[in-house]
Amino acid sequence: MTKTVIIGTNHAGLAAANAILDNSEQEVVMIERNENFSYLSCGTALWVGQQIDSVDGLFYTNREDFEAKGAKVRTQTNVDNIDFEAKIVYATTSQGENVTEDYDKLVLATGSIPISPKVPGRELENITFMKHYEEGQKIDQLFEHKDIENVAVIGAGYIGVEMAEAAKRRDKNVLLFDALDRSLPSYYDAWFTDDMDKNLANHGIELHYGELVKEYKGTNKVEQIVTEKGEYEVDLVINAIGFLPNNQLAKDHLELFTNGAYLVDRHQQTSDPDVYAVGDCATVYSNALQATTYIALASNALRTGMVAGENIVGNAVESPGVQGSNGISIFGYHMVSTGYSVESAAKFDLNVKYTDIEDTQKPEFMKENDNVKLRIVYEATSRRIVGAQMSSTTSDISMAIHMFSLAIEHQVTVDELGKLDLFFLPHFNQPYNYINKAALAAE
Numbered sequence: 004m005t006k007t008v009i010i011g012t013n014h015a016g017l018a019a020a021n022a023i024l025d026n027s028e029q030e031v032v033m034i035e036r037n038e039n040f041s042y043l044s045c046g047t048a049l050w051v052g053q054q055i056d057s058v059d060g061l062f063y064t065n066r067e068d069f070e071a072k073g074a075k076v077r078t079q080t081n082v083d084n085i086d087f088e089a090k091i092v093y094a095t096t097s098q099g100e101n102v103t104e105d106y107d108k109l110v111l112a113t114g115s116i117p118i119s120p121k122v123p124g125r126e127l128e129n130i131t132f133m134k135h136y137e138e139g140q141k142i143d144q145l146f147e148h149k150d151i152e153n154v155a156v157i158g159a160g161y162i163g164v165e166m167a168e169a170a171k172r173r174d175k176n177v178l179l180f181d182a183l184d185r186s187l188p189s190y191y192d193a194w195f196t197d198d199m200d201k202n203l204a205n206h207g208i209e210l211h212y213g214e215l216v217k218e219y220k221g222t223n224k225v226e227q228i229v230t231e232k233g234e235y236e237v238d239l240v241i242n243a244i245g246f247l248p249n250n251q252l253a254k255d256h257l258e259l260f261t262n263g264a265y266l267v268d269r270h271q272q273t274s275d276p277d278v279y280a281v282g283d284c285a286t287v288y289s290n291a292l293q294a295t296t297y298i299a300l301a302s303n304a305l306r307t308g309m310v311a312g313e314n315i316v317g318n319a320v321e322s323p324g325v326q327g328s329n330g331i332s333i334f335g336y337h338m339v340s341t342g343y344s345v346e347s348a349a350k351f352d353l354n355v356k357y358t359d360i361e362d363t364q365k366p367e368f369m370k371e372n373d374n375v376k377l378r379i380v381y382e383a384t385s386r387r388i389v390g391a392q393m394s395s396t397t398s399d400i401s402m403a404i405h406m407f408s409l410a411i412e413h414q415v416t417v418d419e420l421g422k423l424d425l426f427f428l429p430h431f432n433q434p435y436n437y438i439n440k441a442a443l444a445a446e
């Protein structure tokens with residue numbers, strides 16, 4: 004019987020385990036260095052910002068669920084080394100016991116590691132990342148302290164903006180830094196982020212964009228941060244300047260992508276046919292780019308895990324690829340995007356055009372109504388859609404971005420959306436939907 008060892012049991016590893024256990028009688032061993040698994044870090048800001056009552060709901064499964072399906076689960080066990088020739092995994096438990104597991108198939112689901120700004124003083128206390136549950140706990144506890152007044156968040160990407168909101172909701176003075184000149188620069192064009200930045204500023208968050216941190220100062224705990232533009236008193240620093248794939252175990256054995264992620268095909272198979280890689284440690288296939296790339300998202304982790312698991316049990320399933328669809332909701336302002344923005348497309352040498360619309364969600368006669376902004380990004384020559392961004396105070400826009408995701412996957416052109424059948428009911432939208440209108444206006 005095939006024996007599969009899965010290293011890392013967060014979203015990607017769990018999805019792979021489920022796919023194998025639910026579709027076969029195969030032997031599965033799951034190895035995880037943490038005590039808990041399935042932590043939805045996506046809910047951390049809601050938890051520490053006290054928008055939800057408890058952290059408990061952020062764990063969606065546990066070891067017993069997998070043991071009940073027949074898996075052997077080793078938690079608090081760190082994999083130290085892999086002998087890819089002999090197909091043996093070497094690990095150490097938190098008690099210091101050495102354990103080995105042989106395998107027929109191996110799934111690497113070791114995720115990603117936050118990038119540390121390489122500046123002096125980074126070892127001071129009260130400087131943290133926000134990735135694991137334990138870091139969320141630490142931030143939550145520090146927010147309780149009255150003497151933690153000034154919180155600096157470094158990086159105004161997804162984690163940074165969400166944590167800035169959470170800190171503000173806990174009545175802290177919040178300073179948000181980014182090397183670039185606006186928030187969320189990887190996901191949205193300035194037409195959208197200008198509104199988000201107004202939203203953040205209106206809620207009292209101090210924005211320090213285009214400002215690189217040069218040093219953290221303090222005796223034991225961090226007390227100041229120094230940038231090229233000034234020096235600021237801080238009691239807590241949350242670093243959120245992005246992730247790198249965690250490739251420690253196999254970087255010398257497998258082919259890697261430019262950023263170090265394990266290079267996989269559309270079966271999630273690496274350059275070693277018995278080794279699969281899933282989630283944040285692996286590449287994905289981008290339908291917008293029509294090439295391999297790297298996008299760290301829980302949604303990608305789940306899908307890639309499923310694909311690997313199904314292939315391991317013998318169903319030759321191909322990944323449909325991804326669009327990197329994502330969303331953010333800050334102080335009631337919602338933004339969603341899929342594929343590439345105009346600015347990010349340029350970085351990947353995609354020659355694009357775009358069409359914009361700003362409209363109300365529903366007909367003007369409706370009492371409750373919201374403004375909606377939409378930008379559709381399409382390839383200049385083929386006119387296929389390669390991205391879309393939307394923002395509004397209504398969360399109703401989220402379903403529209405799913406449609407754009409499908410459009411990118413299936414190479415729909417912007418012109419095909421002009422007369423697309425989108426239903427009309429005043430409670431939801433206008434007789435001629437803003438998606439149709441934007442598409443018809445495309446040059």
Ligand SMILES: Cc1cc2nc3c(=O)[nH]c(=O)nc-3n(C[C@H](O)[C@H](O)[C@H](O)COP(=O)(O)OP(=O)(O)OC[C@H]3O[C@@H](n4cnc5c(N)ncnc54)[C@H](O)[C@@H]3O)c2cc1C
Nearest residue numbers: 011013014015036045082113114115282283300301302304
């Ligand atoms: C604060 C925050 C908010 C986020 N919000 C969203 C969101 O809203 N939507 C979204 O789609 N994504 C979000 N993400 C990204 C998402 O959490 C990641 O893409 C996702 O966790 C990747 O899952 P993974 O299983 O591939 O890797 P990880 O979650 O990184 O898990 C890897 C696991 O491998 C284990 N491991 C690593 N090395 C070893 C070893 N040598 N031995 C044993 N075990 C090992 C680790 O302990 C870990 O449990 C967020 C991330 C953060 C930090």
Ligand SMILES: NC(=O)c1ccc[n+]([C@@H]2O[C@H](COP(=O)([O-])OP(=O)(O)OC[C@H]3O[C@@H](n4cnc5c(N)ncnc54)[C@H](O)[C@@H]3O)[C@@H](O)[C@H]2O)c1
Nearest residue numbers: 158159160161162163181182183243244245246299329330
């Ligand atoms: N809502 C969501 O979907 C969601 C939420 C949280 C995290 N995530 C995912 O988790 C991953 C990590 O998130 P993240 O927020 O850490 O990364 P990110 O890539 O979203 O943002 C990193 C930010 O840090 C900035 N930066 C980089 N180096 C810097 C430096 N030296 N000084 C100051 N700023 C610097 C970048 O300009 C960027 O704005 C991403 O893949 C993200 O998509 C998704």
